Amino acid sequence: MIYQYYPGCSLHASARDYDESVQGVVKSLAMELKEVPDWNCCGATITPSLNQLQSQILPARNLALAAENRGDVVVPCNACYMSLKKIQYNMAKYKVVREKVTEIFGQAGLRLTGMPKVRHLLEVILEDVGLEKIKQMVKKPLKDLKVVNYSGCQLVRPLGFDNPEDPQALDNLMSALGAEVLPFSQKTHCCGGSLITTQPDLAFQMVDSILEESRAVGADMVVVTCPMCQLNLDAYQDQVNRKFNRTLQVPITYFTQLMGLALGLNKNQLGLQRGIISPFKALEKIG
Amino acid sequence: MANKLKLAIYWAAACGGCDVAILDTDEKILNIAEAADIVLWPIAMDFKYEDLYKMEPGSIDVCLYNGAVRTSEQEELARALRDRSNVMVAFGACASWGGIPGLANLVTREEIFNTVYKETVTTINEDDIRPATNYQGSHGELHLPKIYDRVWSLDQVVDVDYYVPGCPPTPETIWTAVEAIVTGNLPPKGSVIGGTKSLCDTCEREKTEKKITQFKRPFEIIADPKKCLLEQGLVCCGPVTRDGCGHRCTNNNMPCRGCYGPSEKVNDQGARLLNAIASIMDVKDEKSAAELAATWEDPAGTAYRFGLPKSLIFDYKKGGK
């Protein structure tokens, strides 16, 4: 199956580990990812706070570029996923958005020739490959590994593919890989990613309650589907510890990294060494 | 025979099949020739329009007009023939209800011209030349007929006495019509030569309560020859179509295309069919209905293959009510 890959800005920098594990996993699953040519930043949560029309035109350009090629657009980042889906939704629902985007595109030499389907990588893996096939492909089950799954916000809300309050996709996938999935009420509670720089006090509290519950339930690590969540929970853990007087050292891993391990890929190809909180000690359990 | 029948046969917007169908009556064509003097038949004999214009009103006994009215020439001839004929017969599906050319009413003349003179891959027409009604040639001005915005059935243009249905009419139907005319044993004005009931009535296929779970096209399945075709997902026009064709299609395991036109009590063949099909689609809600409907290839072309110009929304006389 051929897909169009929209990595988003992070996967070329702070989330390089995510990108590495994605590349490894999709190869094992015989999925072909072709990067959307010359894609631009989706605007994340910043542009929509500053200029409504700009926040529509930025993701729309990516869709226009993707529409030139075949295949669904696969997005690994929750924030990008939501931005792209939202512009699609708005263009379908609001005539005025459609008209404005078309008008500006016309002046900039762009044309929207179709509406490619936008899907999160997790969604594609679960729906197109399927749990049954993944189960059969597991070479090294994640036995004894206790995980909590953190879907975050924008994967499931407001246009996501899973239950917005109690998503199941990640749980099902991790169980299929052999990990023990612990109950986790923070699954979809926001990590404060968009506030971490400007209002760290607010964001740190949010990070803390996620990490603290993961500790309380006895998880070896938190599994994430988004580079923003990973960065927030991983890189700021030290500062959060300092602020709340804790000694948490919870590794934050991408679902693709664990998937890669279970499918028998080489540890070093999955970017696991790039975690600020190293996951290796926790991973000793699975050998 | 002293009083040989004066017969005119004219070909308007049609494929020519109706003319061929007359020849298809085999040896009976001789009987026709024996009974009738053909005063006009462009496909078979050389006549000029002036010959026709010279004729007095009533000098033609019967005119068999095949084809729909699409151009100014066809309208002019329809009126000229009507003026001179005692009996005007709409011959074949196109003359009767507009026929396949009538499907052009789904689009505008402009769209058709764009497709033909501009958009098809094989067209090179850089100067965007379009059909014109006048052309100044080196030998003087030439005139071409005007193509109308829509297609008309014959009876929307002139008064019609009888209808001979079919695309084309079967030899049996043609012979029944000719026999009636020759013997003077004519049905009431406005009659359609054919059955009165629907094809479904005489169809011997086994019928049960109907539900359509999926629409199929004839090439997609080998239909069970004993069972109702509609129940097998093939859109068969049998229920809304006049009997009298001899079941040629259904006997050969093909769904009825509806060329004998609406049966006696059906006022709009296409609408009736759409209504009936919609009623038996096996669906739960709007969404599943839309999904199932999407599997029906070209519903307008199927339901109105022969009768669009005579459908309720198009049915009015050319040049007023």
Place this chain on the structure above:
Amino acid sequence: MSGQKIGVYVCHCGSNINGVVNCSKVAEEAAQLDGVVVSKDYKYMCSDPGQEMIKADIKEKGLDRVVVAACSPRMHEPTFRKALEGGGLNGYLLEMANIREHVSWVTKDKEEATKKALALVKGAVNRVKYHQPIEEKEVPVNDATLVIGAGIAGIQAALQVAEAGHKVYLIEKKQYIGGNMAKFDKTFPTLDCAACILTPKMVDVGQNPNIELYTSSEVIKVDGYVGNFTVTVKEKPRYINHEKCTGCGDCATACIMKNRIPHEFDEGLSKRGAAYIPFPQAVPLKAVIDDQNCLLLTRKKCTLACVKACGRKAINFNQHETIHEFNVGSIILATGFDLFDAKRAPQYGYGRYPNVINGLQFERMTNASGPTSGHILLEDGTEPKSVAIIHCVGSRDENYNKYCSRVCCMSSVKFAHMVKDHTDAEVYEFYIDMRTFGKGYEEFYNRVQEEGVHFIRGKGAEVAQKNGRLVVKAEDTLLGQYREIPVDLVILNTALEPRVDAEKVAQTLGISRSADGFFLESHIKLDPVTTTTDGIYLAGCCQSPKDIPDSVAQGSAAASQSLAIIATGKVKISPISASVDENQCAGCRICVGLCPYRAIKLNEETLRAEINQAVCKGCGTCAAACPSGAIKVSHFDNDQLLAQIEGVLA
């Protein structure tokens, strides 16, 4: 169609129509129409003088057709039909143009409105020319009544019909009667014990000779029409001989599955065996064998301890389902409601935190014969120190049900009182709006406020667990502050929903449902008890969420509808019906499966469709679908409709 004499009457409806439509102008222009001999406008056409005017014109001017341009025919068509009959004309020679609902109430521009009104009048004039006189039909009524559902509404209806001396077949899906009310403890606003007021009625049902009670039974087919329904009922095997069983419970004690299956009647708060007594006051008080869990029935392997324990040899595993057929004149539907499954709103933690319960579970908890013998207890067996009650879970919410479930405000207030009454706990009640509309309700709310309950105006948004304690997150909207309130027990007052099988029931009975999924009444204000199918009536929560007083009232109302047609002995059925032209029918069978009233059958000899005139409602579905145009609906045939369209467009 020439030579007809048509009278046109344009009604002002006070200023309702005339305020927007120029009625005299409409009347003037209508006078010019072909066939119209009289055209008048008048202030209130439906008044006596208005009707008299029509009658007089019919007699004096020899009118043979009448058009009334006024309100909806739903409102006044019967009125004007009678006026025509009073003048000596058949009532069906009337056509109404609705220039109120269709014009004056929905059009602002006066000129446009007048134009539109005239167009509708032209259509009506054109149409009425094709009208034919039709005679109404009368059929006799069977004096038995079927009641489906034996909750409080169904019981009330059944008792009332039976006490009037008529036969009632009472059908209940469960093994016992009483419905949801039987599970309750106290009832608002008087705090009567539910059992104390319901049990006597349940006993009456069991003893009334006019009531034939069928539990474990479902209606699977309904044929016929008002006055003459034939109903097929399936009675499931109970594996207990009711003649012999005394309800002693020895089998329940013996069952090897004892205490292993969540007990539905206790909403899962207690466990039972595969053989059990539903509850101590059950009617009928007989043992039940649960065929989903009985080892013998599911795995064909069991020690048969129950059989050995039963001293009266009442257990019989060879029972099969039985089919019954009843002839009745009317049907009362009282199938009740389902409770919203709070797991559908995971943010409230139902199913995840054991101390989050729903309202019915709380009822069982406080019920003296319930799983905790009337004590309000946490999962660990201790009493809660603080309790939260959350309103509107699944109600008033676009994500679940848009409607207000109507009983939850009052039941929440009652829960708060019960907690206060049984424990020393603090009670926090989270509400959006407090709706205490019934008799004595506001007073009850006032009383509970004074008992010291904390009423927090703000919808409980989430239930979380923090440091081992439940926390309710909400905004105290009157403070304008976000609050997290730690509690030990959360009661979710969940929505009342249509029964999960409501669609199936609606199809079996040929009735409709409204957008919210409850069964649809004929008129929400003026006819809340009847359905659009004559002879089928609604009672209780199957029509919309209701409290006990309203359910009882509607049960009585439905009974009086049944009794009314029994008393008349015959019913008029609408003469507007479909008929088949045998010469045109091709026997294609498209119509057969479509008829919502099952009035059409294919005559296997002639291979033509046949319509049972008594059953046909004249809905026109078959006529629209008939491909050969063989089916005609009287009063709505093609000539009439096309003439009307032409008139409107002219």
Place this chain on the structure above:
Amino acid sequence: MYKDFTDEIMSYPGGEKIMACMQCGTCTGSCPTSHAMQYTPRRLISLIRANQRETVLKSLDIWKCASCYTCTARCPRGIKFTDIMYILKTLAWKDQLMEENKDITAFYSAFQDLIAKRGRMNESELVLKYSLKTNPAKLLEFGPLGMKMVLKGRAAIIPPSIRNQKQVQKILELAKERGGE
């Protein structure tokens, strides 16, 4: 132009259902940052409907929205409050009504400038720009974390750019010319 503030909000995609609010507070109760707000989400809706444009747009509360969409998912009346927050922020930004907050202004404009300049975002450059605009001492704060990121190979040293940057600039400019509406 607009009849009132409500009318203005309703003219933007996502703002149209604001009159349906029944003031139940589900939004506030679901919001992870409402505890820190003077005007809770529900109150903001009230203030909008009371035509208190300036009070609302001045308030820094609207910049506390974390865009988690929980309010939107749970609103029983189908109001897309996260979208309304975005609308409020864009209006405050456009009309320059917001209370002064260097952190917010600097960070948001640094991000926006970067996209206009390169078409893609680069965290290292973003943090650098942001720190220089607010307080260069911040670099010390970010320093240790930045170093770790560099060591783990998670910082792009060479800022990424896209080929047709002109096009991105053009569409951003055109959108700005049209007032962002």
